[in-house]
Amino acid sequence: MYTSDGGASWVREESSTVSNLNAVAISLTTGIAISVGDNGTILRRGENGTWADVSPGGFTADLYSVAVGISGMMACGEGGILLSSFDGGSNWTALSDFGHEDTDLYSVNFDPTHSNSFLITGDNGFIYSSRDRLVQTGSSTDFVTSCGMLCSGFPEVVLGRNGSGYNIRNEVMFDIGDVVIRGATEIVSGGSSYIAVGESGSIFRYSDSEVWDSIPSITGENLNDVSYLAWGMTACAVGDNGIVLISEDNGLTWEISNMGISRNLNAVAGNGAWIACIVGSSVMSGMVNFFTTSEVSD
Numbered sequence: 001m002y003t004s005d006g007g008a009s010w011v012r013e014e015s016s017t018v019s020n021l022n023a024v025a026i027s028l029t030t031g032i033a034i035s036v037g038d039n040g041t042i043l044r045r046g047e048n049g050t051w052a053d054v055s056p057g058g059f060t061a062d063l064y065s066v067a068v069g070i071s072g073m074m075a076c077g078e079g080g081i082l083l084s085s086f087d088g089g090s091n092w093t094a095l096s097d098f099g100h101e102d103t104d105l106y107s108v109n110f111d112p113t114h115s116n117s118f119l120i121t122g123d124n125g126f127i128y129s130s131r132d133r134l135v136q137t138g139s140s141t142d143f144v145t146s147c148g149m150l151c152s153g154f155p156e157v158v159l160g161r162n163g164s165g166y167n168i169r170n171e172v173m174f175d176i177g178d179v180v181i182r183g184a185t186e187i188v189s190g191g192s193s194y195i196a197v198g199e200s201g202s203i204f205r206y207s208d209s210e211v212w213d214s215i216p217s218i219t220g221e222n223l224n225d226v227s228y229l230a231w232g233m234t235a236c237a238v239g240d241n242g243i244v245l246i247s248e249d250n251g252l253t254w255e256i257s258n259m260g261i262s263r264n265l266n267a268v269a270g271n272g273a274w275i276a277c278i279v280g281s282s283v284m285s286g287m288v289n290f291f292t293t294s295e296v297s298d
Helices: none
Strands: 009-011 021-026 033-037 042-045 051-053 063-068 073-077 082-085 105-110 118-122 127-129 143-147 157-160 164-167 172-175 181-184 195-198 203-206 212-215 223-230 234-239 244-247 265-270 276-280 293-295
Touching (some): 021 276, 033 276, 073 118, 118 143, 143 181, 195 223, 195 234, 234 265
Parallel strands (some): 021 063, 021 265, 063 105, 181 223, 223 265
Antiparallel strands (some): 009 293, 021 033, 042 051, 063 073, 105 118, 118 127, 157 164, 164 172, 203 212, 223 234, 234 244, 265 276
């Protein structure tokens, strides 16, 4: 699903795959979107609005995360698989010398201010920084996502599946709460607030006092991801059974947008300037799904 007006309306688009899609990222400069999913699936949305399958041959590992940087793109997944692209996402190559084949990699994130600077997280407390290599935290939790301020550089907050977190800059662990965390936002410096989402509709917002405040939710569905559609103002969270939440006040309050979808929505990515994509679970295997434009109900 695609929006170019900050979520006021969404266009349902043909994905060209029957695989579950687990993550999506959008280039802040070109508008190209990349989505990754099960069985090594990689899709690219070009400037013409069509999704093309650009999956590299020979890879069957599930991919869990994708990121777009200044000079390239990266995707990661189960069994330590790490892929890169340096031609706008058209062609992908496995980084065979990365190692860590015994580690499932759950998130990859770029420093938007420097090329070839990235952070990877995974199971059993795995954090890999391109600057510091392996980061030892003493935690055994699965680190599932990371986020940072786009204007100030390297991702600095890593969040775990059990509600714990690690601050890269301060080198300290912290706790959000006794809840499964599934996704968090990138932000711009000034105006935006970190938002994390998770099981049973849980939403947390990072306050100026360096505390993660629990925000009242209006759904009991698991929330799988969250992203800003407009920096410091409009945010979108997505989850199981087609749930889509929109906040127009920087994550303080939320409303349900009825998309008429029952499948699980796994990821959302925005460029902070009204453009965003949502991806999710597959239709029945072997079916091709053609979509039409759908307006978000008030």
